[in-house]
Amino acid sequence: MSRDPVAEIRDLRVEIDGRAIVDGVDLRVLPGKVTALVGASGSGKTTTGLALLGEYPPGARVTGGIRRTGEGPVGYVPQHPAAVLNPARRVGALLHDIARPQVRHLPRAERREAARQLVLHALADAQLPDGEPLLRRHPHQLSGGQQQRVVLAQALLLGARVIVADEPTTGQDALTKSRIVEQLEQVAARGIAVVLLSHDLDVVRALADEVLVMRAGRVVESGPVERLWTAPRHEWTRRLLDEQRAAPRDGASVDAGQPVLEVRDLTAVHDRGTVVLRAPHLTLHRGECLAVVGRSGSGKTTLARCLAGLHRDHDGEILLDGTPLPRSLRHRDRSRLAAVQYVFQDARAAFDEHRPVLHQVARTAVRLRGTGEREATDEALATLHRLGLAADLAHRRPGELSGGELQRAALARALLARPRVLICDEVTSGLDTVTRRGILDVLAGLAGEGDGLSLVLITHDLDTARLADRIAVLDAGELVEQGPAQRILTEPQHPFTVSLMRTTERLETGTRR
Amino acid sequence: MTTLPGRQRRFVLGLAVVAVPLVLALLGPLFVGDPGPRATSFTLGGDHWLGTDFVGRDVWQQVLLGGRTVVVTALAATALAYLVAVPVALISALTRLRWLEELLMRPLDVLLAVPSLLLILLVASVLSPGAAGLALLVALVNVPDAARIVRAAAGEAAARPAVEALRMQGETWWRIAVGYVGRSALRTLAADAGIRLTGVLYLVSTAAFLGVGVTPDAADWAVMVDRNRTGLLVQPWAVVVPALLIVALTMGTNLLFDAALEKKGRRP
Numbered sequence: 001m002s003r004d005p006v007a008e009i010r011d012l013r014v015e016i017d018g019r020a021i022v023d024g025v026d027l028r029v030l031p032g033k034v035t036a037l038v039g040a041s042g043s044g045k046t047t048t049g050l051a052l053l054g055e056y057p058p059g060a061r062v063t064g065g066i067r068r069t070g071e072g073p074v075g076y077v078p079q080h081p082a083a084v085l086n087p088a089r090r091v092g093a094l095l096h097d098i099a100r101p102q103v104r105h106l107p108r109a110e111r112r113e114a115a116r117q118l119v120l121h122a123l124a125d126a127q128l129p130d131g132e133p134l135l136r137r138h139p140h141q142l143s144g145g146q147q148q149r150v151v152l153a154q155a156l157l158l159g160a161r162v163i164v165a166d167e168p169t170t171g172q173d174a175l176t177k178s179r180i181v182e183q184l185e186q187v188a189a190r191g192i193a194v195v196l197l198s199h200d201l202d203v204v205r206a207l208a209d210e211v212l213v214m215r216a217g218r219v220v221e222s223g224p225v226e227r228l229w230t231a232p233r234h235e236w237t238r239r240l241l242d243e244q245r246a247a248p249r250d251g252a253s254v255d256a257g258q259p260v261l262e263v264r265d266l267t268a269v270h271d272r273g274t275v276v277l278r279a280p281h282l283t284l285h286r287g288e289c290l291a292v293v294g295r296s297g298s299g300k301t302t303l304a305r306c307l308a309g310l311h312r313d314h315d316g317e318i319l320l321d322g323t324p325l326p327r328s329l330r331h332r333d334r335s336r337l338a339a340v341q342y343v344f345q346d347a348r349a350a351f352d353e354h355r356p357v358l359h360q361v362a363r364t365a366v367r368l369r370g371t372g373e374r375e376a377t378d379e380a381l382a383t384l385h386r387l388g389l390a391a392d393l394a395h396r397r398p399g400e401l402s403g404g405e406l407q408r409a410a411l412a413r414a415l416l417a418r419p420r421v422l423i424c425d426e427v428t429s430g431l432d433t434v435t436r437r438g439i440l441d442v443l444a445g446l447a448g449e450g451d452g453l454s455l456v457l458i459t460h461d462l463d464t465a466r467l468a469d470r471i472a473v474l475d476a477g478e479l480v481e482q483g484p485a486q487r488i489l490t491e492p493q494h495p496f497t498v499s500l501m502r503t504t505e506r507l508e509t510g511t512r513r
Numbered sequence: 514m515t516t517l518p519g520r521q522r523r524f525v526l527g528l529a530v531v532a533v534p535l536v537l538a539l540l541g542p543l544f545v546g547d548p549g550p551r552a553t554s555f556t557l558g559g560d561h562w563l564g565t566d567f568v569g570r571d572v573w574q575q576v577l578l579g580g581r582t583v584v585v586t587a588l589a590a591t592a593l594a595y596l597v598a599v600p601v602a603l604i605s606a607l608t609r610l611r612w613l614e615e616l617l618m619r620p621l622d623v624l625l626a627v628p629s630l631l632l633i634l635l636v637a638s639v640l641s642p643g644a645a646g647l648a649l650l651v652a653l654v655n656v657p658d659a660a661r662i663v664r665a666a667a668g669e670a671a672a673r674p675a676v677e678a679l680r681m682q683g684e685t686w687w688r689i690a691v692g693y694v695g696r697s698a699l700r701t702l703a704a705d706a707g708i709r710l711t712g713v714l715y716l717v718s719t720a721a722f723l724g725v726g727v728t729p730d731a732a733d734w735a736v737m738v739d740r741n742r743t744g745l746l747v748q749p750w751a752v753v754v755p756a757l758l759i760v761a762l763t764m765g766t767n768l769l770f771d772a773a774l775e776k777k778g779r780r781p
Contacts, residue, residue, distance in 0.1 A: 310681075329681065350674040354693075364682045
């Protein structure tokens, strides 16, 4: 069925300071179809997607045409949903603002209830079926996944005819991911055009009708999803689709002696005394890589933050080499601060936007190891180089680096402390396949380096968890299962782990429904 | 969208507007000749370029003399207010000790509840301060506002992962507070400073109208506006010129701050 496109981009070229970010892109957005733009970060996906909204980066020179037929706004679900949710207002207020004008035709007495129904309906459509308690929370009290679904609900409430979803499944666990796929499928089935900007190829394969492969601002290949997967024509497409998996580690470098880090009877609470995490016992040996797996909101980030000393409201003990660590990092001395380092999920937010990356990376060595300014800079450059970040990029400010580049810099920043334990909180979740593969390779090479570096990988993604020697599974704040990676991945015991595995497999094989 | 020429134009405009009152205020007193004999009140023309004021003094001379108190007092009061407000705000934004934050911020709330002019008049009636005392008083009543605004901007920056990352690196309090949080709050602070200077100018002028800090017949732009009002229809220059100079000063500073803040937008 060849319907008219609801939006069309023709020969779009976006240029900043003489450098083309997007060059010669053609895009037809058909109603009821899912059009996916795939490519590495920095390939111009987001710029193209935003062009559909009529938005361009500041200072950009734009040539080429955007044509939108049909009415209704274009909805945009951004990669970092927190940025578009007013932090000062509750979720309920944010959604009611949109719903209220839509019920104005009703008698005054019925409006409130009608608006409430619209909001709850939109929440349910955005895969937040039990959304009512969420309405009373502020955006920062939601997990990243929940925030994203609230933004999606906003777009659905607005009655958008085209929805541009920028990495909608990024940062989501396998179960939620498959639900998002279903959701976007339903959205498309209602005749809404979905433009999916993603580097999550499993999702693209399961969802998209048409795929455009982008590289450095150009479309290198486009076509129906099946054709692209079975017979990629362009070399770059082939590389992008080449999802070789990391082989499970053999665990040879793991030392079975005294654990580096030991968690005993940990109970973490959030401000009002709600228990968000219970971990009776968890150990990390020298040179070991431990993956903590769970859905968003399962308490895995809280666990990581407790270890790093960033979340101090907890009972129980965290032992480093058998001696208790102070709860807050403010009370940890230099050597203990250096021993446990933490890499943040959102690398961009974790860098000072005013200073060059290199300077920030080098400061770790200066502060925590007392290295001189010059040696620290040299060491920073060497480490950045080893992690695959060129020197000219290192001298720039964070705003000029891509997400993947910044994540490498963040890893380097933590490594310069020469830590015993490196905690990585979802460090690959915002990245495209090629970049993610690169970071995972870096991580795989890190475990056991130096004086037996141990890794804690916080992830929702079982592909990342394959890297680990041992896996701990968290569900709703409880540590439900832990054991060697091989066993958890092949014969999971707990029902939650089983369902997590099954969904992942289904997504990977690309089966719909 | 080339913002630079527009920004430069605003810079030049702001600078030009603010330069007139500033130069007059700071250098004016150097160029005042002999006061000469007093003439008739409220005359136009003759030997007097801008006419004479309510007691027959030359208006132009009064304009040259009368800026220093207003401008210097206002600038000093604004600077003083931030000197107190910024450290208080940064400390309370970055501490996790609840009591310390309460201790720093709550007394300011009490001060906030008292109308500023009332407070100034009250203290002035007891102590009868000079120009320096007035600057101190005006600074004091501006501290709560300024501290709250800087605290809010700094609080947002202090909650970012970047601050946690800096702590993880073992950075010093100074580096985190001034180097990152303070710098992130700078835009808000500068915007606030533009408005605050205006507010302070009017407060100083109002205080002068009411005779606080300066004598009733002093050469002072604000006092001139007040005293010469009676002759406004006979001799408008004695009111219009000092009033325009005050307006130029406030408008010029706001234009300057706007131009300084108008950076190239950040990448989305």
